Amino acid sequence: MARPNLKSLLRLSQFAVNLNLNKTTQLTNLSKSLITQNRNFSTSKIIRQDTSNNNAPATKINFYVEEYKDKGYMVLKFNKAPVNSLNLEFLTELNIQLDKIEQSKDIKGVILTSHLPNIFSAGLDILEMYQIKQERGTQFWTALQETWIKLYGSNKIFIAAINGHSPAGGCLLAMSCDYRIMTKGPYKIGLNETLLGIKAPFWFRDTMINTIGYRETEKALQLGKLYSPEEALAVNLVDEIVDANVLIQKAEEQMVKWCSIPTVARELTKSSMRRDTVSKLIAQRESDTQSFIEFTQRDSIQKSLKGYLEAMKKPKK
Numbered sequence: 001m002a003r004p005n006l007k008s009l010l011r012l013s014q015f016a017v018n019l020n021l022n023k024t025t026q027l028t029n030l031s032k033s034l035i036t037q038n039r040n041f042s043t044s045k046i047i048r049q050d051t052s053n054n055n056a057p058a059t060k061i062n063f064y065v066e067e068y069k070d071k072g073y074m075v076l077k078f079n080k081a082p083v084n085s086l087n088l089e090f091l092t093e094l095n096i097q098l099d100k101i102e103q104s105k106d107i108k109g110v111i112l113t114s115h116l117p118n119i120f121s122a123g124l125d126i127l128e129m130y131q132i133k134q135e136r137g138t139q140f141w142t143a144l145q146e147t148w149i150k151l152y153g154s155n156k157i158f159i160a161a162i163n164g165h166s167p168a169g170g171c172l173l174a175m176s177c178d179y180r181i182m183t184k185g186p187y188k189i190g191l192n193e194t195l196l197g198i199k200a201p202f203w204f205r206d207t208m209i210n211t212i213g214y215r216e217t218e219k220a221l222q223l224g225k226l227y228s229p230e231e232a233l234a235v236n237l238v239d240e241i242v243d244a245n246v247l248i249q250k251a252e253e254q255m256v257k258w259c260s261i262p263t264v265a266r267e268l269t270k271s272s273m274r275r276d277t278v279s280k281l282i283a284q285r286e287s288d289t290q291s292f293i294e295f296t297q298r299d300s301i302q303k304s305l306k307g308y309l310e311a312m313k314k315p316k317k
């Protein structure tokens with residue numbers, strides 16, 4: 001089973017250089033903005049639930065939250081090294097963040113981005129699907145459904161500032177936002193499930209249809225297409241591509257614009273556009289979970305996932 005092209009495409013000679021540059025730029029920007037704009041900065045901690053590795057650190061910070069209450073929005077940064085893969089614990093914490101956002105009267109919108117350089121999110125944690133167990137698998141899938149329902153179905157404004165790769169579940173998170181800005185560079189975004197031997201669930205498909213249209217989705221899903229930022233812009237998978245050093249600034253400019261629209265009219269419009277798509281999953285949550293468990297338990301799928309994981313572990317050239 002191939003894990004084609006993506007890795008070789010990504011291992012460009014500039015990669016290590018970019019990584020260090022991005023890291024420095026991000027840290028500099030962050031400290032600069034904290035100092036000059038006196039913003040409210042907080043972290044969100046999660047107690048590590050995986051106790052299988054005794055050498056693992058006791059706590060890790062999965063999200064950074066910057067709140068700009070005076071301006072009515074916040075920045076939520078994923079920080080689950082190495083690739084912000086979506087496992088049960090991460091999704092559970094994300095869902096708590098999304099609940100808090102929904103309940104907040106001060107926050108009209110959220111910029112979703114990653115604190116890690118070169119990666120927005122690698123999508124679902126493949127280890128949640130490989131050697132899947134019924135109980136954990138059910139909790140995992142239920143948590144993922146909740147994330148999507150909360151995000152895609154939210155009336156708040158969500159802007160994705162995509163600062164790196166965003167395959168599969170990462171692309172789903174980005175598509176669930178209202179506006180997407182992606183950093184130029186050797187990055188990929190798309191629903192590549194077929195390359196793992198998996199069919200994208202109907203609500204992944206519907207979200208993509210709503211974003212880029214039926215015909216482009218038909219090709220993208222069958223081919224498991226991963227788009228470069230320029231290709232993504234051409235099919236409206238992202239709305240803007242920018243240099244890394246202005247990503248957050250551009251996202252903030254958009255946020256100000258979106259926040260300036262009369263709230264009730266914008267919310268009613270958004271909900272009228274998305275209600276049917278969300279309702280479809282809500283009506284089928286249980287059967288969707290059953291199909292996920294049944295599908296991932298198949299020998300052929302387990303074999304595919306094993307091959308994919310092994311390919312990811314191969315030494316880097």
Ligand SMILES: CC/C=C\CCC/C=C/C(=O)SCCNC(=O)CCNC(=O)[C@H](O)C(C)(C)COP(=O)(O)OP(=O)(O)OC[C@H]1O[C@@H](n2cnc3c(N)ncnc32)[C@H](O)[C@@H]1OP(=O)(O)O
Nearest residue numbers: 082083085122123124125126165167168169291292295312
């Ligand atoms: C009925 C329906 C049934 C099922 C539906 C399921 C729908 C599935 C949706 C998904 O989201 S599946 C996940 C798809 N994701 C991918 O294909 C991405 C795979 N990863 C990559 O391509 C690359 O890692 C990268 C994101 C481009 C980043 O590359 P980079 O070179 O920066 O990192 P590296 O490859 O060395 O990875 C570092 C580290 O992280 C591990 N890793 C990467 N991705 C995942 C993942 N999705 N899940 C778990 N682990 C992941 C990788 O193995 C490395 O681990 P190591 O350091 O221990 O070697």
